[in-house]
Amino acid sequence: MSGTAQKVPVDLLTGFLGSGKTTLLRRLLADPALADTAVLINEFGAVGLDHLLVETVDPDTFLLSSGCICCSIRDDLATALRELWDKRERGLLPPFRRVVIETTGLADPTPVLAILTTEPMLRWHLRIGRVVTTVDALAGAATLAAHDESRRQVAVADRLVVTKADLVEPATLAGLEMELRGINPSADILHARHGELADAPALLTSPNDAREVRRWLAYEPAPARHGAIGSFLLEAGQPIEWAAFGVWLSLLLHRHGSRILRVKGLVHIQGRDLPVVIQGVQHVVHPPEHLPAWPEGEEGTRLVFIGIELDPPAIRRSFSTFQRLGDRVLAG
Numbered sequence: 001m002s003g004t005a006q007k008v009p010v011d012l013l014t015g016f017l018g019s020g021k022t023t024l025l026r027r028l029l030a031d032p033a034l035a036d037t038a039v040l041i042n043e044f045g046a047v048g049l050d051h052l053l054v055e056t057v058d059p060d061t062f063l064l065s066s067g068c069i070c071c072s073i074r075d076d077l078a079t080a081l082r083e084l085w086d087k088r089e090r091g092l093l094p095p096f097r098r099v100v101i102e103t104t105g106l107a108d109p110t111p112v113l114a115i116l117t118t119e120p121m122l123r124w125h126l127r128i129g130r131v132v133t134t135v136d137a138l139a140g141a142a143t144l145a146a147h148d149e150s151r152r153q154v155a156v157a158d159r160l161v162v163t164k165a166d167l168v169e170p171a172t173l174a175g176l177e178m179e180l181r182g183i184n185p186s187a188d189i190l191h192a193r194h195g196e197l198a199d200a201p202a203l204l205t206s207p208n209d210a211r212e213v214r215r216w217l218a219y220e221p222a223p224a225r226h227g228a229i230g231s232f233l234l235e236a237g238q239p240i241e242w243a244a245f246g247v248w249l250s251l252l253l254h255r256h257g258s259r260i261l262r263v264k265g266l267v268h269i270q271g272r273d274l275p276v277v278i279q280g281v282q283h284v285v286h287p288p289e290h291l292p293a294w295p296e297g298e299e300g301t302r303l304v305f306i307g308i309e310l311d312p313p314a315i316r317r318s319f320s321t322f323q324r325l326g327d328r329v330l331a332g
Contacts (some may be wrong), residue, residue, distance in 0.1 A: 001197070007127040008097060008126050009130075009204075010081075011099070011110060011129035011204045012103060012104045012109050013101065013132045013134070014102075014107060014153045014157075015135060016105050016106075016143050017106065017132075017134070018136060019135055019139075020134045021103075021134050022102065024161060024200070025041070026134075026165070027195070027200050028200050028201065028203070029068050031200060033201040033205065034204070035068060036095070036096050036097045036098065036258075037096060037097070037099070038079055038096040039068055039070045039099075039101075040081070040100070041071035041072060041101075056099045069094065071084060075206070077101070077112060078115050081122055082119075082121060084099070084137075085121075085126075096324075098129070099126065100191055108208070109153060109156050110152075110156060110217070110282045110284070113282075116284075125171055125316075127282065128286050130203065130204050131157050132157065132159050133157035133160050133161070134162075134192075135150075135176070136163055136164055136171070137164045137167060137191075138167055138168060139262045140162065141175065141176050141178070141179055154180055155229060155262055155306050156186050156261055156281045156282075158188070159257070161191075161197060162176065162190070162192065163189050163321030164192070166193040177189055183229055184231075184306060185306075186262070186265075187307075225296050227307075229261070229305060229306065230308075230327065231307070232305055232315075233304055233305075234265075234301075234302075234305065234312075234319060236319075236323070239269060240268065240269060240270065240323055241326030241327060244325055245267065245323070248279075248283065248322035248323075249263075249280070252315065252318065253282065258282050260282060260305060260310065261282065261307050262304075262305070262306040263278065263279070263304070263305050264280075264325065266275075266278070266301065267288075268299050274291060274292065275290075275291045275299070278292070278303065
């Protein structure tokens with residue numbers, strides 16, 4: 001079961017304190033499309049799901065009326081995931097096809113993602129899914145200005161859900177969305193109104209589509225905002241040598257460590273006609289994903305980097321250096 005497509009996706013639901021994570025989780029679990037989901041939450045977060053609990057499997061595990069499994073994290077996450085998988089293998093739990101982890105409001109999501117690639121047993125059976133971050137429309141701007149944890153949660157997201165959007169004026173909502181774009185220009189932004197979100201399961205289940213990829217490609221560089229967090233664009237018009245790119249990206253992420261919060265975009269590889277999607281959070285890189293066509297028919301490598309006090313010219317120079325080395329190896 002080592003193939004990427006066969007591994008169970010692990011999605012992260014994160015967001016600052018009071019931003020509506022549990023309300024969104026409750027909405028997701030009520031949908032039949034996510035009935036085969038296992039949920040890991042901290043023991044206090046479980047209180048918000050009490051009305052869905054129908055059967056106790058053991059002191060930490062419940063079966064929900066939706067058919068989902070809900071577990072509390074009392075110790076560390078890696079142990080909880082291993083125990084969850086062990087119960088699944090022994091037939092003590094239904095064969096769930098997805099895991100959702102609700103983080104605490106002050107959590108940095110990146111160590112959670114790292115667990116999925118550094119723990120040998122977990123890496124064999126599980127893969128990184130979506131990172132969904134909730135942002136309170138009422139308090140979001142002030143929270144972003146005051147708390148680095150909130151900015152990091154936004155920076156690593158694949159999708160942002162602005163909650164309580166019905167409680168603010170359109171101008172306030174537009175201003176908050178501009179703030180979010182300044183931190184994470186590649187994430188999709190959705191609005192939850194009256195506690196409801198249209199097609200909520202699509203947050204986790206929909207694949208990268210042409211609309212989403214076009215948003216990455218439309219990114220325009222902007223100066224750093226919110227203190228040290230900024231973003232920049234790396235482009236290459238000619239197809240690049242894959243091995244050299246892989247070595248360069250690995251060294252770059254290890255060199256900068258936690259300073260590169262997010263990298264996302266398309267790569268045009270030598271010898272291949274179709275684009276490859278690259279996504280990474282800090283030093284954790286998702287398995288490459290192949291798209292069936294170039295969005296808008298425009299070929300070319302285009303990567304968005306989000307990070308802390310990065311040096312875009314230096315990173316672009318290192319990229320060019322490695323690509324020249326790769327071309328020489330192929331030519332020789």
